[in-house]
Amino acid sequence: xxxxxxxxxxxxxxxxxxxxxxxxxxxxxxxxxxxxxxxxxxxxxxxxxxxxxxxxxxxxxxxxxxxxxxxxxxxxxxxxxxxxxxxxxxxxxxxxxxxxxxxxxxxxxxxxxxxxxxxxxxxxxxxxxxxxxxxxxxxxxxxxxxxxxxxxxxxxxxxxxxxxxxxxxxxxxxxxxxxxxxxxxxxxxxxxxxxxxxxxxxxxxxxxxxxxxxxxxxxxxxxxxxxxxxxxxxxxxxxxxxxxxxxxxxxxxxxxxxxxxxxxxxxxx
Amino acid sequence: xxxxxxxxxxxxxxxxxxxxxxxxxxxxxxxxxxxxxxxxxxxxxxxxxxxxxxxxxxxxxxxxxxxxxxxxxxxxxxxxxxxxxxxxxxxxxxxxxxxxxxxxxxxxxxxxxxxxxxxxxxxxxxxxxxxxxxxxxxxxxxxxxxxxxxxxxxxxxxxxxxxxxxxxxxxxxxxxxxxxxxxxxxxxxxxxxxxxxxxxxxxxxxxxxxxxxxxxxxxxxxxxxxxxxxxxxxxxxxxxxxxxxxxxxxxxxxxxxxxxxxxxxxxxxxxxxxxxxxxxxxxxxxxxxxxxxxxxxx
Numbered sequence: 001x002x003x004x005x006x007x008x009x010x011x012x013x014x015x016x017x018x019x020x021x022x023x024x025x026x027x028x029x030x031x032x033x034x035x036x037x038x039x040x041x042x043x044x045x046x047x048x049x050x051x052x053x054x055x056x057x058x059x060x061x062x063x064x065x066x067x068x069x070x071x072x073x074x075x076x077x078x079x080x081x082x083x084x085x086x087x088x089x090x091x092x093x094x095x096x097x098x099x100x101x102x103x104x105x106x107x108x109x110x111x112x113x114x115x116x117x118x119x120x121x122x123x124x125x126x127x128x129x130x131x132x133x134x135x136x137x138x139x140x141x142x143x144x145x146x147x148x149x150x151x152x153x154x155x156x157x158x159x160x161x162x163x164x165x166x167x168x169x170x171x172x173x174x175x176x177x178x179x180x181x182x183x184x185x186x187x188x189x190x191x192x193x194x195x196x197x198x199x200x201x202x203x204x205x206x207x208x209x210x211x212x213x214x215x216x217x218x219x220x221x222x223x224x225x226x227x228x229x230x231x232x233x234x235x236x237x238x239x240x241x242x243x244x245x246x247x248x249x250x251x252x253x254x255x256x257x258x259x260x261x262x263x264x265x266x267x268x269x
Numbered sequence: 270x271x272x273x274x275x276x277x278x279x280x281x282x283x284x285x286x287x288x289x290x291x292x293x294x295x296x297x298x299x300x301x302x303x304x305x306x307x308x309x310x311x312x313x314x315x316x317x318x319x320x321x322x323x324x325x326x327x328x329x330x331x332x333x334x335x336x337x338x339x340x341x342x343x344x345x346x347x348x349x350x351x352x353x354x355x356x357x358x359x360x361x362x363x364x365x366x367x368x369x370x371x372x373x374x375x376x377x378x379x380x381x382x383x384x385x386x387x388x389x390x391x392x393x394x395x396x397x398x399x400x401x402x403x404x405x406x407x408x409x410x411x412x413x414x415x416x417x418x419x420x421x422x423x424x425x426x427x428x429x430x431x432x433x434x435x436x437x438x439x440x441x442x443x444x445x446x447x448x449x450x451x452x453x454x455x456x457x458x459x460x461x462x463x464x465x466x467x468x469x470x471x472x473x474x475x476x477x478x479x480x481x482x483x484x485x486x487x488x489x490x491x492x493x494x495x496x497x498x499x500x501x502x503x504x505x506x507x508x509x510x511x512x513x514x515x516x517x518x519x520x521x522x523x524x525x526x527x528x529x530x531x532x533x534x535x536x537x538x539x540x541x542x543x544x545x546x547x548x549x550x551x552x553x554x555x556x557x558x559x560x561x562x563x564x565x566x567x
Contacts, residue, residue, distance in 0.1 A: 011369035012385070018366070018444065019392055022403035025413050029406060037409070082281035092278055101285040107552050109504025111521045112541045115528060117290035119299060122309060139288040142281070151510050171273070200396050203506050207528075217398050224511065225448070228406045236399040243394045251387050 023240060030233035054231065057219060063215040064199060071137040072195035078138065079145025079194070080187055084179075086146065086152040090180060105140040106147070113140060114207030121208055125135040128210030136208045137198040144197060145190035152186035153179075192250075300538035301331040311535050335539035345540065348518040349547065355434065355519060356502040359441035363492065363498045366442055367449035371490075372483075374450070388455075393447045400444050401511050408436050408512070432514035439516035440508040445501070449494035456490030457483070489562045496555035504544060520544055 034041030202217035305312040313330040408431040415427040468478040506521035528537040
C-alpha cells in the first residue's frame with residue numbers, strides 16, 4: 001500500500017472540518033450560559049432545562065414521533081410491496097407508469113409534493129391533521145423504501161427462490177421463508193430511512209398539517225426564522241446525539257455481521 | 270393473472286395513483302383556474318349535480334391567465350432564472366469540494382474507508398433543517414466566523430455573509446455534499462489503479478494520467494452527483510429562507526409565499542407546473558445516466 005499523499009490528507013482534513021465544524025459549534029453554543037452567540041458566558045445546561053419544560057416543544061416532539069413511526073411502518077409495507085412488484089412482478093398493464101410513479105417522488109421538489117397533496121386533501125377531508133401528514137409522508141417515504149428493497153432483490157441469487165418452488169413451496173411460502181429473510185436487512189434499513197425522512201420533513205408537513213399536528217421541524221423553523229435560539233441549539237444537540245449513537249451502533253452491528261459471514265464462508269470453503 | 274398477484278400489484282399501484290398522480294391532475298386543473306374570494310379560494314369548481322351543462326361551463330371557464338401572468342410579471346421569470354443560476358453555481362462548487370474528498374477517500378488505506386464512509390453518511394442522517402440552521406450562528410454579523418476572523422486579525426469589520434446569496438451557496442454545498450461525494454467515491458473506488466500505474470510507466474505525468482484516465486472513468490459518478498445536487502437545489506425552500514436575504518429569489522420560496530402569504534392557490538399551482546416542466550429534462554437525463562451505469566455494472 002502506498003503512503004497516502006499530502007494532497008489527499010489535506011483535502012480529507014479540510015473536507016471533514018467543513019462537514020463537522022458547524023455541528024460542533026452548534027453543540028458548543030448549546031452549553032453557553034448567555035443568549036448571545038458571540039459572548040461566552042460560561043458553561044451551563046440551562047437551555048436544556050428550558051427546553052424540557054417547554055410544553056409546546058414536548059408536544060411537537062410527541063406528534064413527530066408518532067407520525068414518524070406510523071409513516072415508517074406504512075411506508076415499509078407499501079415500499080416493500082412496490083419494490084417486489086417492480087423486480088419480481090413480471091409484465092403487467094401500466095408497469096411503466098407504476099415504475100415512473102415509484103421513482104418520481106425521489107426527485108420532486110418538496111414544495112410541489114406538499115402543494116399537490118394539500119390540494120387533494122382539501123377535496124377529501126374536512127380538516128387537516130396528523131392523518132394527512134402521515135398519508136403525505138408515507139407517499140414519498142415508500143418510494144425510498146422501494147429503491148432500497150428492489151436493489152437488494154436485484155442483487156440476490158434467484159435460484160434459491162426457484163429451488164424452494166421446485167421443492168413444492170407455494171409462492172407465498174417461498175416469499176415468507178426464503179425471500180423475506182434474505183431481504184430483511186434491506187427492509188429494516190428502509191424502515192429507518194422512512195422514519196428519518198418523516199422526522200426531518202419541514203416543507204411537506206407545513207402544507208398538509210392542521211390544528212394540533214404541529215411537528216418538531218415546523219416548530220424549529222418558526223423559532224429560528226428570526227435568528228439563533230439557544231433552546232434550538234440544545235434540541236439540535238440532543239437530536240445529533242441520538243443519530244450519532246444510532247449510526248455508530250448500526251455500523252458496528254453491520255461490521256460484526258459481515259465478519260461473521262466471512263468466517264462462515266471460510267469454514268464452509 | 271392470479272387474484273393474489275393482482276392484489277399484490279394493486280395495493281402500491283393504487284396508493285401511488287391516488288396520492289401521487291391524482292394530486293398532479295388537481296394542480297394542473299387549478300393552475301388553469303382563477304383565484305376567488307370564497308371557500309375554496311378559486312373558481313370554477315366542478316358541480317356534478319348540474320350535469321352536462323355544468324361540465325361544459327366548467328371547462329369553458331379554464332384559461333391560461335396564470336401562465337400569461339407568470340411571463341408578464343418580472344418577479345416570476347427572474348425567480349426562475351435566479352434559481353437556475355444558484356443551482357448551477359452551487360452544483361459546480363459542490364463538485365469542487367466533493368471530488369478531492371472522494372478521491373482522498375478512494376485512495377485512503379483500506380481499513381480507514383468504512384470509517385470515512387460513515388463520517389460522510391452521518392450528516393445525511395442528521396436533520397437537514399438543523400444542518401442549515403447551524404450556519405445561521407456561524408455566518409451572522411456576530412457569528413462564529415466573524416468572531417474568529419477578527420480575533421486572528423484578518424478583518425477589522427465583520428463581514429456581511431448571512432442573508433446574502435453567498436450564504437445560500439455555502440448552505441447548498443454543505444447540505445448536499447454527501448450526495449456528490451458518494452457516487453463519485455463509488456466510481457473512483459472501482460477504478461483499476463494498474464491503469465494509472467501503466468500510464469505513468471509509459472511516461473505520462475501524474476496530471477496527464479489524471480485527465481486521461483481518472484477523470485473520464487469517474488465521469489458517470491460525477492454526472493450522477495451533479496444531478497443529485499442540481500435537481501433538489503432548484504426547488505429548494507429551507508436554505509434560501511433561513512440563509513438568504515430579501516434579494517435572494519428562489520422559485521421554491523416564491524411558490525411558498527404565493528400559497529401561504531398571498532393565498533393565491535391558482536397562481537401557486539401555475540408556478541409549480543412551470544417548475545416541474547423545467548425539471549423534467551434534468552430528471553430524464555439523470556435516469557438515463559443511472560440506467561447506463563447499471564447496465565455497465567452488470
